[in-house]
Amino acid sequence: MPYRGKQKNDGWHPFEPDYFNLCVMLDIETYRDFCLSLGADVVEKMPFAAFPHGESVLVFYVHGHMFAFFDCDDYGIVTLKCQPDRIGELKARYDSVGRPFNLSPKHWIGVDARTAPADLLRELTRNSYQIVREKYKE
Secondary structure, eight states: OOOOSOOTTSOOOTTSTTHHHHTOOOOHHHHHHHHHHTOTTEEEEOTTTTSTTTTTEEEEEETTEEEEEEETTSOOEEEEEOOHHHHHHHHHHOTTEEOOSSSOTTTEEEEETTTSOHHHHHHHHHHHHHHHHHHTOO
């Protein structure tokens, strides 16, 4: 189910009781564990070690194709696959959703892991996994 929590301009105040529950972020280890838990077919690699500033990029794959990646040294933007027709709405609705790092903005989004609510990051990651898994079924 898509995340329906705090959105842009929704009038929430930071001291409302549910605000802190919605803003809990996923730390890097919890997010890594979540990605690996999506299926037995998920593999993690650090494939960009030969590139400048790429040695700390962790990539998650399903059926040999990436569905999520981020820089372990700067756990900021998580890049995820997304349906093109959802991207505009997500960017307009959530401050934490923006351009992907170094990939086509037509099929990928960047999610700021420092500000995205945990439920939103999980939902978008699961969605990314499912898109890639379905496209590259064995």
